[in-house]
Amino acid sequence: MPERTETESRKLLRRLRDTLAEAGAGQERLDRITHLIADSMRTEVCSIYLFRDADTLELCATEGLNPEAVHKTRLRLGEGLVGRVARTGTPVNTGNAPQERGFRFMPETGEEVFSSFLGVPIQRLGESLGVLVVQSKEARQFSDDEVYGLEVVAMVLAEMTELGAFIGEGEALAAPHQHPVMFRGATGQEGAAEGNVWLHEPRVVVTNMVADDPKAEVERLRSAVERLRVSVDDMLSRAAATDKDQIEILQTYRMFAHSRGWMRRMEEDIGRGLSAEAAVEKEQSAARARLQQSADAYLRDRLHDLDDLSNRLLRILTGQGRETGAELPASPVLVARNIGPAELLDYGRSLKAIVLEEGSVGSHAAIVARALAIPLVIHAERITTEALNGDHILVDGDQGFVHLRPEESVANAFRDKIAMQAKAQERYASLRNLPAQARCGTTISLHMNAGLMADLPSLEGSGAEGVGLFRTELQFLIRNQVPKRGELAALYARVLDAAKGRRVAFRTLDIGSDKVLPYMKPQDEPNPAMGWRAIRLGLDKPGVMRMQLQALIRAANGRPLTVMFPFVAQLEEYTQARDHLMRALDTEGRLGHTLPSKIEVGAMLETPSLAFAPRKFFELADFVSIGGNDLKQFFFAADRENERVRRRYDTLNVSFLGLIEQIVRRCGETGTPLSFCGEDAGRPIEALCIAAMGLRTLSMRPASIGPVKHLLRRVDLGEARSVIDAAREAGAQSVRSAVMDWLTTQG
Structure with a gap:
């Protein structure tokens, strides 16, 4: 780059910094800036448009257009060349603006038809704040150096806008981070x-955008990058020893951290007048723009890696972030x-x-x-x-x-x-020691779901009769390597101790889908919820399953033990898993360990196929637990992670209740104990209907036990079943409204 251009760039940034440092209201500062930019770039017009809402740009300052148009001229996102810049997040540089796609002439601004147009986005780390525009009568395209200079100025404006440097009249100049916002x-x-x-990761605030001593800034940058590289290499070394499946991710970090192009571009930015922090942020924004436009999904996914690395570097340079030791509010x-x-x-x-x-x-x-x-x-x-x-x-x-x-x-x-x-919870607390007995005399057994030792005190406080589901995968998810058998045995023993004789149903490892272990290589599956997970993974990795089963047996140490296998889709999967448990019992017995005094082996019914399993399955299983969350998503073919469809289908749909009815009947034929576990078990109306269909055991989060018990004790399940059957016979798609109407008549 020619020395003259570097000098002009630094001169413009210094003038901009001095202008921002001067006292004055936000509007006055913006007016001075537009005059400064037009003068420096020798253009007739410089205008600043900022977003007043997510879809509307507002002219907030101008040099060369009608001052009366300020805060009155507005453009929709995508409207005109200015709106095009805002929508795409990329510059528009043309020597013949009237012939450009989307050009809009705005007579209200008093503008003449300017031939040359250069507009660049005012954005900060992917967030678009507005558009900075220069125009001239002379028909010419602006040079690469001029485009670069305006982009740097726009970045400084973005940071200053975020810091509240331009608060003033007009909705686009409202104070940032002060007005109420609702998120849906x-x-x-x-x-x-x-x-x-x-x-969790506070935004790094860059206050020194411009620097006078490029050599000192380059030295600061190189020192910070070296510290960053050392930390990444340390993480990679630790991963190589204990966490081999994480190496690919960390190698991506290392690739970014050691990139010569990344370093060269940041040093060039410093040479043009930016501080080290501003250079990091500018390159981060530029790289984000490049990656977001990429057709390669893998490259787009690298955005998080790039952001994380850049933010780490900014925290090193500024001393901001969690490392400062700030206390929680x-x-x-x-x-x-x-x-x-x-x-x-x-x-x-x-x-x-x-x-x-x-x-x-x-x-x-x-x-x-x-x-x-x-x-x-x-x-x-x-x-x-x-x-x-x-x-x-x-x-x-x-x-x-x-x-x-x-x-x-x-x-x-x-x-x-x-x-x-809170008042309702007080009312529910008074029911803690009372049974969930309906007015018809039927008693429903209410259990709680758990996954941490911290959950167990809720057994007493909630009035739960036991733990219907203890999720064992949490102890695997929070570690960087497979936990040892002795550690798991000690944990499971503490769970049984805390339960004080109450039944605890331990669900074996349910990983895969969205629950990927930190040390397990993610599987590239098009539909992971229906892929290699839970019992399928356990049967394919028998060493892990055997280790967990041995830990459970040792934890029981002569006490009753209840084990259930997740996501069973067919009889063979259950028999194979059950055989693993039987062999583990034989092995533990031969090793001299005390075996459980009683053992229950069950399965979670989460796939519709298991409802149609051979009678032998229901005869073999000591109990069956309906996993409502998964069963519903597979029954309706509606991904529960997809917000567009997950609320589309009602649990009280007559078809789904028909499936529940069939499962109740099949378990009844073989005398197999049946329970329902999932979010719907903890919703009073749904719990009432599930109980009315014949379920006598429900498992839910502890806070739901009170509300569910409160409703069950006030209704007759036989009457509720009659209401459900009548709605089904009438051709209703869901029984919800009929049940709600009936409950209203019950007071």
């Missing part, structure tokens, strides 16, 4: 909570793009709620959130960009809504909801 996500775990934001609500189970467990029960931009209803985070009884909202898009540490936040896990910096009227209504729930 999806329910990961029910419940409601009020608190203050704690960002009062009533912390964790906000993150995504989070692993081990990291989430580190926070423990101190969290009031969790909000994620990604995640799924069956993800690691959702499993831990349910275990800890913490409200969780997933798919709250862009909340990590909008939220700041300490922000007031309301989380409605029941509806999947999040209110950030809510207005007082919204907060008051939300507090009323929490108070009503």
Whole structure:
């Protein structure tokens, strides 16, 4: 690059920095900036458009157009050349603007027809904030150096906009991170909570965008990159010893960290006047734009790797982030793009709620959130960009809504909801020691789901009669290597100790699909929920299954043991898994270990095929537990991770209830104990209908036991069954409305 261009670039950035440092209101600063840019680039026009909402750009400052148009001229996203820049996130550079696709003449701005047009996006790490435009009468394309210079200025404007440097009149100049925002996500775990934001990975704020000493900045950058490379190499060395299947991901990190092109581009940015931090951020934004446009899905997936690495480098340069040792705020609500189970467990029960931009209803985070009884909202898009540490936040896990910096009227209504729930819980607590006996005299056995030692105290508090499902995979998910048999045996023994003689049904390892172990190579499956998972994986990896079964036997140490195998689709899978357990019992006996005093071996019925299994299956199984979540998604062919379809089908659909009825009948024919486990077991109306169809054991999260028991004790299951049958005979698609109407008549 010619020295003259470098000097001009640094000169422009210094003038921009000095202008931003001057006192004045936001509008005054913007006006000075447009004048400065037009003068420096020798153009008749410079204009700044900022978003006033997600779809509308507002002219916020101009040099060369009619000043009366400021805050009045607005463009829809994609409208005109300015809207095109905003929509695509890429520059438009033309010497004949009127002939460009999408050109729109705006007479209200008093503009003449300018031939030359250069527009660049004002964006920060993929978030579009507006468009910076220069225009001239002379018909010419702007040079690459001029385009680069305007992009750098736009990046500085984006950072300053985020920092609130341009607060003023006009909706587009409203103070950032101050107005109320509502996010519509999806329910990961029910419940409601009020608190203050704690960002798992706080946004790094770059305040020194421009630097006067390029050599010093290059030295800072090289030192920080070297520290980054050492940390990545250390992670890679540890993975090579204990975590071999993670090597591919870490090698991608290493490739980015050691990229000469990455380093060269950042050093060139510094040479043009940017600080080391600004150079990192500019290259991060540019790389994001390149990867997002790629047709290669693998390259697009590398965005997270690039962002993580760039953010690590920015934290080294600025000293910001979790490494500063900041303390959690009062009533912390964790906000993150995504989070692993081990990291989430580190926070423990101190969290009031969790909000994620990604995640799924069956993800690691959702499993831990349910275990800890913490409200969780997933798919709250862009909340990590909008939220700041300490922000007031309301989380409605029941509806999947999040209110950030809510207005007082919204907060008051939300507090009323929490108070009503608390009052209801007090009422449910009085039922703790009473049976879930319906008015007809039928008693339903209510059990709880668990997955952590921290769940077990809820056995006493909730009134649960036992643990209908203990998820054993959590202990595998939170480690970086396969846990040892002795560790598992000790854990399972503590679970049985805490249960104090109550029945605990241990579900063997249910991994695969969205529950991939950190040390297990992810399988490239087009539909992982129906792929290599649960019992299929266990039978193909008999060493892991045998180790877990031996740990369970040793944990029982003479006490009763209940084991159930997940995702069984046919008789042969159950008999093979049962044989593994029988052989493990023989081996443990020969080794001199005390065997369980009694053993129950069951299966989870989560696939429709098992409902049609040979009679021999129901004769062999000591019990069957319906896994409602999976069974419903496969019955309706509706992926429960897909928000477009997962709420489309009702549990109380007559077809699904017909399947439940068949399973009840088949278990009844062989005297096989049957239970229902899943989210629907913990919803009072659904629980009532499932019980009316003949289920006598339900397993749910501890907080649901009170509400379910409260309703069951007030109804006659025979009458409820009559209402269901009448709705079915009448041709209803779902019995929900009929049951709700009947409950209304019951008071």
